[in-house]
Amino acid sequence: MGLEMKTLYRFEGFEMDPTNRVFGLGGKPIAIPSRAFDLLLYMTCNAQRLLTKEELMRAVWGGTIVEEGNLTQSVFLLRKALSAHPSMENQLIVTVPGRGYRFVAEVERIDIPPPRSTQPDISANAATHRTEAAPAPAPAVQKTMHSHRWYGLWYTMGAVITVAAIAALIILPGGARLQRIKLIPLPHRVTANSAENPVATFALSPNGKYLAYTDSQNITIQTLASGENRSIPLGAGVAPGRVIWYPDATRLLVGERVNDAATVFVYSILSGKLSLLRENAMNPAVSPDGTRIVYADGGNHELWLMDGNGENPRRVLAANAQDRVYAMSWSPDGRRVWFARVRWDKEQETITLETCDLNGGSRTVVLRDASAKAFRLLPQERLIYAAAEGPENFTNLWELPVNTDLGKPVGPPRKLTEWTNLSISGISATADGKQVALLRGSWQADVYVGDLRAGGTQLANTRRLTLDESDNRPAFWTPDGQAVVFSSNRNGRFQVFRQRLDGTVPELLGMDSGEAVYTPARPSIPGSAADGSTSARYRPAGAYPGTSL
Structure with a gap:
């Protein structure tokens, strides 16, 4: 080697x-x-x-x-x-x-x-x-x-992976329990954002009449029955955060970053006014009776409580400096707070779903799953959550029976869906649990090529090299600069391929590949023979060509 x-x-x-x-x-x-x-x-x-x-x-x-x-x-x-x-x-x-x-x-x-x-x-x-x-x-x-050649390869890779995040709706007829419903079909789409302006956060109103969502430009309130939209433009220096409804569905909590400072606003559906509620606050959640709000401090390290009008704040729980708390919610009786915690320890990321009382005591761990991405507590003592699985990290929904009074699981998790090529990053639901909204996205990586000009500072004549619907991840050029070596899952698993710039059909190099490596020190693909008998690392023998990407 x-x-x-x-x-x-x-x-x-x-x-x-x-x-x-x-x-x-x-x-x-x-x-x-x-x-x-x-x-x-x-x-x-x-x-x-x-x-x-x-x-x-x-x-x-x-x-x-x-x-x-x-x-x-x-x-x-x-x-x-x-x-x-x-x-x-x-x-x-x-x-x-x-x-x-x-x-x-x-x-x-x-x-x-x-x-x-x-x-x-x-x-x-x-x-x-x-x-x-x-x-x-x-x-x-x-x-x-x-080092223009390396920078171009990485930056192009980042630019061509698009995530078209959309909000979708699942309707559970007649209030049936989730385990009696087959959720394998995809729910229908209710927003139409493009990949260039994806939905960032969203919330289904407690009465199921409205869907609030944010993107890079607006906060939008959609009336689901008619499809009518009301948009609130985001000002300069404002990045959208979490949106949460009050129980009466007439007001909306909006978390934003204004000039990089965490801030929570209240938007009135009736008056159309947006009012400041509290600074240095993010990820808010309103209690079932609307009288209290749990939120995180600006660094997402501490849990705080305040009154529904933003007054009388008090700290409930402090996390470690390297921990982050998010996805706050309430038990149905308003006596416990549920939250997710991300912990970084020795370069390992751990995600747990935890609960505590309103004084930060009686803490419990409901779920420990590093692949979990979103959670939602529903009526009838059930928790649904999204978890990634497999080498592709496709996301599916799971259900976990829980005791909401004690904040503990009472049975094993059960898988609800068998979706592919999707990523679920958010879950919202009506107060009765009969409608569930999901923020879902799909992605595809493609190989693009182009010409470097102006000393490697400009990219021109870009075109897509891989013309299929699979994931294609570029690794490096062949030494003569006439072909690109990349990994692709077009055959159901990631393998190493080579495709000429003037060709449309890639050549299989006969190796199962690991993850393509995009660092300057390792511009290569680890691989092994299909039967596992040999292993190698594909890497060009010469320098990168300086005229193309």
Whole structure:
């Protein structure tokens, strides 16, 4: 197997090793979660450039639909890690209000050639040849901003994965229990947002008459019976957050980030007025009687309670500094708060659904599932939630019987759907549980090619290379620059293919592939023979061509 060149990134005394996934300062390692490491690597490879929140979420989380809070939490953890350098605290990652972030460090990229070797190398077409041993040259140092070929491949990958998030409606006739209903067919679609402007958050009104949802431009109230929409434009520097109805369905809680500050507003359906309720608050949920609101502080680290009018706030529960609480809701009697907690520990992400009383006591863990994405407590002592499964991370609905008074499960979970190519990121329901709304999305990754111009700063003549409906993930060019090697699941599992720029049908290279790797240090695809007898890593023998993507 050919030995790969190792790449390091250095800035302000910090050093990043993508190959071994090590980050440190002055030779001392600094532990950061896996997602935060990926985010820092992407920022490092795109230093000095404005990175929108949408671009960062696509690049780091790929086709998975996540809340903006995931990105905010990862940025928070990175800033905390970078504060290991006293003079660099909050200096390297600059927030651009309403748009995204900019990594302002001057980055050095250091390419370290492999050591002397007489082992055979496996090239992009799997041909085997012997390399002569030669003295290894000194490491080459270059600025990351000049590494146009790598940046183009990653950025294009992020740009072509689109998530068309839509709200859909399931109607459970006659109030039947969920376990008596077959939910295998897809629910019908009730919004028409494009992939460029997807639905971000949503809530079905308690009486089932209205659907409130947000996108990058508006808060929209839709009357379900007629399809009539009422839109509230979002101002400059405003990013939409969670929307939650009051029990009487005449008012709506709206969580927003105004110039990157968490804020909760109240919107009146009757008057059409939007009023400030509380600052430094997010992810609110109204109690069943409408007299209290549970919410998280601006950093999503603490649970708080306040009156329905925004007065008398008090802290209920404090999480660890690296934990985040979200998806708050109430038990039917209003005596317990339900919430999800994300915990980062030793680069592992753990998701739990927990409950506590209104003083933060009597805490219980209802569900522990790292793949769970959304939760909803329904009448008749049942919890439904969405969980990803399989190598494709397709999402399906599950049901868990619970005791809402004690906040404990009373039986095993049961799968309700068998959907494919979908991601469920939100669940809402009417007060009686007869209608359930889902925020669902589907995604597809395709390989695009184009020409680099103006010294690698402009991309022109882009076109789609892979013309099928499967997921295609680019890895690298062949050494002659006339074909792209990529992984694809067109045959039901991810395999390695090669397709010429002038062709329309890819060539199967006869290998089952793992995940394509998009880091500067590892531009390759791990693979194995179908029978598992051999393994290899496909990688081009030469440098990337500089004229195409």
